[in-house]
Amino acid sequence: MAKKDSTFGNMVITLSVVALVAAALLGGIYELTKEPIRLAELRKKNEAIEAVVPAFNNTPSEEFVKYGIDGDSLILYTVKMDDEQIGTAVETFTNNGFSGNFKLMVGFAPDGTIIDVAVIQHAETPGLGDKMEQDKSDFHVQFQGQHPEEFKLAVVKDKGDVDAITASTISSRAYCEAVQRAYDALVAVKGTTHNSN
Amino acid sequence: MEYILIIIAAVFVSNIVLNQFLGICPFIGVSSKVETAVGMTGAVTFVMVIATIVTYLIFKFILLPLELTYLRTITFILVIASLVQMVEIMLKKISPPLYQALGIFLPLITTNCAVLGVAVLAVQKDFNLLESVVFAIGNAIGFGLALITFSGIREQLDMANVPKQMKGVPIAFIVAGLLALAFMGFAGIA
Amino acid sequence: MSQWKNFSKGLLKENAVFVMFLGLCPTLGVTTSAVNGLGMGLATTFVLVMSNIVVSLIKSQIPDKVRIPAFIVIIATFVTVVEMVMKAYLPSLFDALGLFIPLIVVNCLVLGRAEAFASKNNLVTSLVDGLGMGVGFALALTALGAVREILGSGAIFGLSFLKGDGMLLFILPPGAFIALGYLIVLANKLKEKTA
Numbered sequence: 001m002a003k004k005d006s007t008f009g010n011m012v013i014t015l016s017v018v019a020l021v022a023a024a025l026l027g028g029i030y031e032l033t034k035e036p037i038r039l040a041e042l043r044k045k046n047e048a049i050e051a052v053v054p055a056f057n058n059t060p061s062e063e064f065v066k067y068g069i070d071g072d073s074l075i076l077y078t079v080k081m082d083d084e085q086i087g088t089a090v091e092t093f094t095n096n097g098f099s100g101n102f103k104l105m106v107g108f109a110p111d112g113t114i115i116d117v118a119v120i121q122h123a124e125t126p127g128l129g130d131k132m133e134q135d136k137s138d139f140h141v142q143f144q145g146q147h148p149e150e151f152k153l154a155v156v157k158d159k160g161d162v163d164a165i166t167a168s169t170i171s172s173r174a175y176c177e178a179v180q181r182a183y184d185a186l187v188a189v190k191g192t193t194h195n196s197n
Numbered sequence: 198m199e200y201i202l203i204i205i206a207a208v209f210v211s212n213i214v215l216n217q218f219l220g221i222c223p224f225i226g227v228s229s230k231v232e233t234a235v236g237m238t239g240a241v242t243f244v245m246v247i248a249t250i251v252t253y254l255i256f257k258f259i260l261l262p263l264e265l266t267y268l269r270t271i272t273f274i275l276v277i278a279s280l281v282q283m284v285e286i287m288l289k290k291i292s293p294p295l296y297q298a299l300g301i302f303l304p305l306i307t308t309n310c311a312v313l314g315v316a317v318l319a320v321q322k323d324f325n326l327l328e329s330v331v332f333a334i335g336n337a338i339g340f341g342l343a344l345i346t347f348s349g350i351r352e353q354l355d356m357a358n359v360p361k362q363m364k365g366v367p368i369a370f371i372v373a374g375l376l377a378l379a380f381m382g383f384a385g386i387a
Numbered sequence: 388m389s390q391w392k393n394f395s396k397g398l399l400k401e402n403a404v405f406v407m408f409l410g411l412c413p414t415l416g417v418t419t420s421a422v423n424g425l426g427m428g429l430a431t432t433f434v435l436v437m438s439n440i441v442v443s444l445i446k447s448q449i450p451d452k453v454r455i456p457a458f459i460v461i462i463a464t465f466v467t468v469v470e471m472v473m474k475a476y477l478p479s480l481f482d483a484l485g486l487f488i489p490l491i492v493v494n495c496l497v498l499g500r501a502e503a504f505a506s507k508n509n510l511v512t513s514l515v516d517g518l519g520m521g522v523g524f525a526l527a528l529t530a531l532g533a534v535r536e537i538l539g540s541g542a543i544f545g546l547s548f549l550k551g552d553g554m555l556l557f558i559l560p561p562g563a564f565i566a567l568g569y570l571i572v573l574a575n576k577l578k579e580k581t582a
Contacts, residue, residue, distance in 0.1 A: 005450060006450035006451050006452035006453070007450070010450045011450050011452060011453045014448060014449055014450055014453060014457060015456060015457060017451055017461075018457050018460050018461065019460055022460050022461070022463075022464040025468070025472075026464060026467050026468070027467050029467075029471050029472070030471060033471040033472060033474065036475035036476060037471070037474045037475045040474065040475055040476070040478040041478070043478075044478060055468040125559070126419075126539075126540075126555055126557040126558045126559065127552045127558075128555075158408060
């Protein structure tokens with residue numbers, strides 16, 4: 001079959017038709033997938049929160065506070081069981097990881113004690129920095145039950161209380177920085193019931 | 198200061214070719230001669246920087262406000278394709294010999310994942326316009342660095358005693374791997 | 388040529404990755420595991436087949452001078468469809484493949500097939516060609532992903548058989564290049580044997 005002639009009119013018409021059909025198709029798929037996408041992202045967020053706080057039955061993604069700090073913002077999710085606040089999950093970040101930015105979710109009890117820490121997203125080196133993930137090593141365990149007012153959130157090398165991941169001082173340092181940032185946000189936004197004496 | 202960091206990261210630490218794996222096709226296809234590598238780098242730099250600026254503006258001022266971000270891929274690639282057309286026409290007029298030397302690789306800049314990749318990354322990393330430009334320039338330099346270094350190595354490799362099965366592309370990849378390994382030494386300086 | 392030959396040429400003889408060296412960016416970028424390689428391969432196959440179908444259907448309606456932009460819009464549309472569907476129903480694969488999903492649109496394999504084949508052949512032939520090239524691409528990516536996962540993480544398809552770390556080099560950039568280099572040699576040897 002011979003192709004259409006490349007007259008200006010033909011070219012414009014063809015491209016416009018193709019573009020219009022494409023836009024219509026995409027618009028349709030967008031509407032169809034909008035809700036599932038929203039739900040998928042919600043699920044991801046909830047999974048991160050569930051990893052760091054005890055069982056809860058409210059909807060943290062609807063009860064949160066955004067706190068601007070250091071050029072970005074942290075998100076503090078209120079976690080409740082039967083309408084009683086049992087903790088706060090703080091989505092925090094650092095830009096000083098070995099490969100740049102990574103995000104953590106830190107679970108705090110109402111008195112400011114760390115319940116647990118999970119990694120939301122990172123690009124650290126496999127086999128080294130990526131050991132900060134919960135299922136890759138016990139690095140996060142040393143933070144459980146510690147209170148940032150008593151447990152210095154810095155690696156031992158920097159006169160802190162945290163045992164760094166072997167050969168991953170930079171990642172460990174950045175991790176501590178992110179947790180500290182989360183705590184600072186918690187104190188600033190909610191205060192804690194902790195008595196430091 | 199921030200800008201220097203962006204450049205160092207783009208050129209060395211997260212080198213677009215050796216670390217991010219973007220721009221591999223021209224990396225393998227154009228790197229057999231240093232001359233063509235230099236010419237390709239120039240063309241790619243031009244397209245990459247302008248494409249990043251235009252796509253950034255379109256994203257921030259049209260797609261985002263109108264909630265049409267799902268049209269990002271289409272609009273970005275159309276911008277890049279048009280820019281490449283323009284570069285072709287310009288090059289034909291300004292420097293026909295270079296136009297001939299680059300041959301098929303000129304239109305192939307459209308499919309250079311590095312150009313689209315950098316445009317998408319700039320928007321993903323939430324840079325402002327100036328930061329995006331610096332980011333694009335940095336990545337273009339990184340691309341050029343990888344390409345020209347590699348073409349120098351390949352010119353030598355062609356004269357080396359390589360097992361028959363590995364001649365050409367396979368040995369090129371293995372050497373590229375070693376180059377990537379060397380670049381990993383830059384990690385952590387940014 | 389018979390449709391079987393049409394399909395099978397994409398598997399080895401004209402394999403996109405090992406022989407034609409097309410689509411190398413995602414090949415190196417996402418193959419840190421066999422699952423990721425397979426996922427990317429299938430996503431690309433979908434785009435390839437759909438765009439081949441559409442291009443071969445409307446090829447007589449597209450003026451020659453605008454065929455490349457037209458192909459690009461068609462391909463980009465299907466890539467966006469894949470983006471949205473994956474984000475909705477396979478979010479972890481979407482996160483793993485990241486930047487490389489929109490980059491399917493500049494995969495030289497897809498545009499190359501539209502230009503070199505689908506715009507010159509009928510619907511069935513183009514469809515089969517797309518399928519063959521796509522499956523060949525997916526096989527190559529899965530193979531590379533498997534090699535890198537086995538050597539680098541001591542696992543295959545997520546099931547680990549090694550305690551501790553493997554040869555980490557292979558899940559890092561240098562390992563990608565080196566593993567691919569050797570796989571190309573292997574594919575060449577295979578091609579010679581079955582020629």
